[in-house]
Amino acid sequence: xxxxxxxxxxxxxxxxxxHHGWLNGWLRRQLGCNxxxxxxxxxxxxxxxxxxxxxxxxxxPRAYLHTIAKGLLINHWRRRQIEQAYLDAxxxxxxxxAPSPESxxxxxxxxxxxxxxxxQLPAKVRSAFLMSQLQGMTYAAxxxxxxxxxxxxxxYMAQAMLHCLLLVAED
Amino acid sequence: xxxxxxxxxxxxxxxxxxQSGAASAGERQAWNAWLEQPEHARAWAKVERISGQFQPLAxxxxxxxxxxxxxxxxxxxxxALKVLSVLCGGAAxxxxxxxxxxxxxxxxxxxxxxxxxxxxxxxxxxxWLNTDTAVDIADDATARRLALYxxxxxxxxxxxxxxxxxxxxxxxxxxxxxxxxxxxxxxxDGHTRLSVFAGVVDIQLDGLGITRVAAGQQTDFSRRHIxxxxxxxxxxxxxxxxxxxxxxxxxxxxxxxxxxxRHGYLGCDPRIAxxxxxxxxxxxxxxxxxxxLAATLPVRIERRMAWWVSLEPAATRGGV
Numbered sequence: 001x002x003x004x005x006x007x008x009x010x011x012x013x014x015x016x017x018x019h020h021g022w023l024n025g026w027l028r029r030q031l032g033c034n035x036x037x038x039x040x041x042x043x044x045x046x047x048x049x050x051x052x053x054x055x056x057x058x059x060x061p062r063a064y065l066h067t068i069a070k071g072l073l074i075n076h077w078r079r080r081q082i083e084q085a086y087l088d089a090x091x092x093x094x095x096x097x098a099p100s101p102e103s104x105x106x107x108x109x110x111x112x113x114x115x116x117x118x119x120q121l122p123a124k125v126r127s128a129f130l131m132s133q134l135q136g137m138t139y140a141a142x143x144x145x146x147x148x149x150x151x152x153x154x155x156y157m158a159q160a161m162l163h164c165l166l167l168v169a170e171d
Numbered sequence: 172x173x174x175x176x177x178x179x180x181x182x183x184x185x186x187x188x189x190q191s192g193a194a195s196a197g198e199r200q201a202w203n204a205w206l207e208q209p210e211h212a213r214a215w216a217k218v219e220r221i222s223g224q225f226q227p228l229a230x231x232x233x234x235x236x237x238x239x240x241x242x243x244x245x246x247x248x249x250x251a252l253k254v255l256s257v258l259c260g261g262a263a264x265x266x267x268x269x270x271x272x273x274x275x276x277x278x279x280x281x282x283x284x285x286x287x288x289x290x291x292x293x294x295x296x297x298x299w300l301n302t303d304t305a306v307d308i309a310d311d312a313t314a315r316r317l318a319l320y321x322x323x324x325x326x327x328x329x330x331x332x333x334x335x336x337x338x339x340x341x342x343x344x345x346x347x348x349x350x351x352x353x354x355x356x357x358x359x360d361g362h363t364r365l366s367v368f369a370g371v372v373d374i375q376l377d378g379l380g381i382t383r384v385a386a387g388q389q390t391d392f393s394r395r396h397i398x399x400x401x402x403x404x405x406x407x408x409x410x411x412x413x414x415x416x417x418x419x420x421x422x423x424x425x426x427x428x429x430x431x432x433r434h435g436y437l438g439c440d441p442r443i444a445x446x447x448x449x450x451x452x453x454x455x456x457x458x459x460x461x462x463x464l465a466a467t468l469p470v471r472i473e474r475r476m477a478w479w480v481s482l483e484p485a486a487t488r489g490g491v
Contacts, residue, residue: 139191
C-alpha cells in the first residue's frame with residue numbers, strides 16, 4: 001500500500017514537471033489572468049491526483065490534462081456567469097437588499113449545484129422546471145411562456161425530476 | 172440500495188401531478204396508496220430532497236431573478252427581457268393565464284400592448300378593443316357572437332335584428348343583450364367584469380340562471396358567483412376615448428392599470444402606494460403620464476432600465 005502510494009506520488013511528480021508549464025500557459029491565454037490560470041492549473045493536477053485510477057494507464061497525458069482543464073475552465077466560466085447573474089439580479093431588486101457575503105456565497109453555490117444538475121436537460125424542460133420550482137408559476141402560465149400545452153409542461157416536469165433522481169440515485 | 176428505475180419513473184410522474192397544484196382528491200388518494208410501499212416511500216424521499224434543494228432559491232428574491240436570467244440566457248438571450256418582465260410584473264402573467272392560451276394567438280382580432288382600436292361589426296355595432304386584447308367575432312343565423320379571450324372591450328350594440336341577440340362569452344360565462352346597449356367587458360384573472368353604461372345586459376352562468384345588469388351598474392362574475400351590483404365607473408369606458416381616468420385612486424392601483432398599456436415593469440415603493448391620484452391622463456403616451464405624476468405628487472421616477480420603472484418617494488434623507 002505504502003509503496004503503491006509512493007509510486008503514484010512519483011508519477012504525479014513527473015506529470016507535473018512535464019506538463020505544468022504548457023498547461024499554465026494555455027490557461028493564462030484562455031483566462032487572461034495569471035493568478036486564476038495558476039489556480040486552475042493547480043486544480044487540474046488535484047483532480048488527476050484524486051481520481052482513483054492507475055496513472056500509468058494514461059497514454060496521452062497531454063490530451064488527458066487538456067480535457068480535465070477544459071472541464072474546469074467551463075465550470076469556471078459558468079460560475080462567473082452565475083455570479084454575474086446574481087449581481088445583476090441584486091441590482092434589479094425594487095427594494096435595496098444587502099445580503100451578507102455568506103448568504104450570497106451560499107445562494108451562488110446552490111445556483112451552481114442546481115445549474116449543474118439540470119445542465120444536461122433540453123432547454124424547454126429545464127426552463128419549465130425552474131419556472132415551477134423557483135418562481136412558483138402554474139403549469140398554465142409556463143405553457144404560455146414556452147408555447148407548449150399544459151400536458152407537455154407536466155411531461156417536462158416528470159422528465160426533469162426523473163433526470164435528477166437518476167443523478168442522485170447512487171447515494 | 173438502488174431503487175428500481177420503474178419506481179423512480181413513477182415517483183417523477185407523481186411529482187409532476189402534485190406540483191401542478193391541480194391534483195384532484197382522487198389523485199392524492201392514489202398517491203397516498205402508492206406511498207405505502209417502502210420502496211416507493213424511499214423514492215419519494217429523494218423527490219422531496221431534490222425539490223427541497225430549490226427551496227432556498229425560491230425563498231430568495233435575488234436568487235429567483237438570477238435563476239430566471241440564467242435559464243433565459245441559456246435558452247434564448249433575447250427572451251431575457253420577456254422573462255424578467257413576467258417575473259417582476261406578475262400582473263403580466265396573470266393576465267395571460269388561462270385555459271385556452273392558443274385561442275389568444277388565433278383570435279380574429281387582437282391588439283398589441285398599448286394599442287386601443289375600434290371596429291364596426293356587420294350589424295352596425297361599434298366595438299372598441301383595449302390594450303392587449305383578443306376576441307373572436309362570429310355571426311350565425313341565431314345570434315351575433317363575440318368571444319373575449321383576453322383583455323377588455325367596449326361595445327355599443329345595435330338593437331337585435333331579426334331576433335338575433337348579441338352574445339358575448341368570456342372564460343367565466345356569457346352576457347347577452349337584446350336591445351341597444353353600451354357596455355364593457357374585461358377578462359381578469361379568474362373573473363370577468365361587466366360595466367353597463369346604456370341599456371340592459373343579462374349575465375348567464377351555468378346553473379345560476381340570469382342576472383340583469385342595467386345602465387349605470389357593474390359587477391364581477393366568476394363561474395359560480397356574481398358579486399353584488401355597484402355603480403358603473405366612468406373609467407371603464409373612458410379608455411375607448413384614449414383617456415385613463417383616475418378618481419381618487421390609490422397610486423399603486425393606478426400604476427397597475429397604467430402598466431397594462433406598456434411593456435416591462437412599472438411599480439412603486441410601498442411608502443407611496445397609498446397616495447391618491449386624481450385626473451384624466453392621455454393613454455397614448457404613458458411616459459407623459461409618469462411625468463405628470465412626478466409633477467403633481469411627492470414622487471420621483473426611478474428608471475433602472477428602459478423597461479424597469481419604479482416610483483420612489485421624492486424626499487429622501489438629507490433632501491434632494
